[in-house]
Amino acid sequence: MIRGIIFDMDGTLTEPHIDFQSLRRELGVMVGDIVDHLKSVDDAERRRLESILHRIEEDAAVNATLQPGAAELLDLLRARGIKLGLLTRNSRKSVETVLAKFSLRFDATLTREDGPHKPSPEPVLALARRWNLPPAEVLAVGDYVYDLRCAHNAGARAVLLINDKVPEWAHEADFVIHDLSELPAVIERIP
Numbered sequence: 001m002i003r004g005i006i007f008d009m010d011g012t013l014t015e016p017h018i019d020f021q022s023l024r025r026e027l028g029v030m031v032g033d034i035v036d037h038l039k040s041v042d043d044a045e046r047r048r049l050e051s052i053l054h055r056i057e058e059d060a061a062v063n064a065t066l067q068p069g070a071a072e073l074l075d076l077l078r079a080r081g082i083k084l085g086l087l088t089r090n091s092r093k094s095v096e097t098v099l100a101k102f103s104l105r106f107d108a109t110l111t112r113e114d115g116p117h118k119p120s121p122e123p124v125l126a127l128a129r130r131w132n133l134p135p136a137e138v139l140a141v142g143d144y145v146y147d148l149r150c151a152h153n154a155g156a157r158a159v160l161l162i163n164d165k166v167p168e169w170a171h172e173a174d175f176v177i178h179d180l181s182e183l184p185a186v187i188e189r190i191p
């Protein structure tokens with residue numbers, strides 16, 4: 001029985017907007033984890049990179065479009081008494097921009113400022129604790145492999161939303177959907 005659902009933001013609740021290759025080019029971080037890289041450089045360089053990142057994220061947030069059916073899905077899940085979380089590696093500011101733009105509400109939102117980030121299990125475990133739910137009753141929905149691994153590392157189940165082509169790591173997902181409207185049927189399949 002699923003009693004908590006944790007959504008990724010970019011590419012999951014909103015249509016994919018951030019072009020990660022051009023983001024990496026602009027930051028000069030072509031390989032490795034961008035958030036980890038920010039932690040590894042000196043203060044001046046970190047401030048420079050963060051200002052680039054914030055500009056790109058804020059532009060993406062202001063221009064974001066919701067995935068079809070996203071708002072209706074959240075209303076339906078809330079009406080069923082399911083706890084709703086938003087977990088993203090984006091900044092708190094860009095999350096607030098998107099939530100205000102579309103009048104979306106979550107029981108909890110965790111951003112990269114809030115501590116260990118995906119694929120660490122910590123954010124999913126933190127939300128499960130906050131909701132007093134065992135991780136097995138929590139489902140994570142995302143469009144990237146880190147979303148899936150974060151959920152599995154915590155003992156939660158993972159749904160992959162495919163936006164474009166099927167990625168090579170799609171087999172890591174417990175369920176695969178191509179549209180958010182498929183999610184209620186997925187939940188019903190989980191005993």
Ligand SMILES: [Mg+2]
Pocket residue numbers: 008009010011012142143144
């Ligand atoms: Mg995403």
